[in-house]
Amino acid sequence: MATQTAVTQQEQTTTTGGSFTYGHALTIVSGVLMIAALYMALIWAPDAVNLTAPAERAAQRIFYFHVPAAWIGFLAFIVAAVASLLYLITRKQKWDVWALSSVELGVAFFAMVMLSGPIWAKPTWNVWWTWDPRLTISTISWLLYIGYLMLRGAVDNPDRQARFAAVYAIIAAMSVPINWIAIRWWRTIHPAVVLPGNNSGAQGGFGMSADIRTTLIFCLFAFTMFFITLMYHRIKLENLKRRVETIRQQIIYQ
């Protein structure tokens, strides 16, 4: 009887879609912000003045989504590390759910960075890819977190899976500051536009005018809201999945 009640409650949770929820509000707000960010990046923002080739000048606008996607990737991996640490301290499932959701989102946003980077690089550097420190560290970082998801899939015991994943996420997070510093420490072709360093080898950099900075800040805000919205839905989905799994186990073993 208890199982029946739990299943019925579960179904009500999954199928109730009529009322306006916090999730709906977040989705609408972030959708509007992303469309506004697209308008600002493609139409409102001025051309960068020191780029002469038309294709390079046009491709520079990839910057408005490339940088925020990288910021969200870093943020997601830091959130995952903090949640993992909290999981190891408290052993509450909630933090494991947060860490998993955050890594999954970080991998998706980093995929955007890894795919849009070469498209921007071709008209700017005249190559799709080069094994430069920033690009190499980004690739390693991305593969590390794909490894995190594979590790979770490889361990059956849920407690052990959560524990191993938490330790892995904390160690993998070390790639975030190294990645951030890479374009400032080493001689690299990748420009540091946001906080410029002393890198004479950088190519494709441009001056940040007030309008370019405003557009970037807006895009960073829109992407952060988009991340929060996706996190909200992903956490909800993972909680639901775990509750369904618990009920299934109860039915099997009762």
Next chain:
Amino acid sequence: MGDLTFLAAGYAVFWIVSFVFIYTLVSRQRNLEKEVQVLEQLVQQESETE
């Protein structure tokens, strides 16, 4: 390639990855809903036989 080809390709990447991710979320949600329905049927069958 035209001047705008790289720009269009760059932005297509963001939207394609976003929509694929959202699609996987929706798809997983639907699968869970189906699973809940199956579980509910199982529980009903069991309570009827008791």
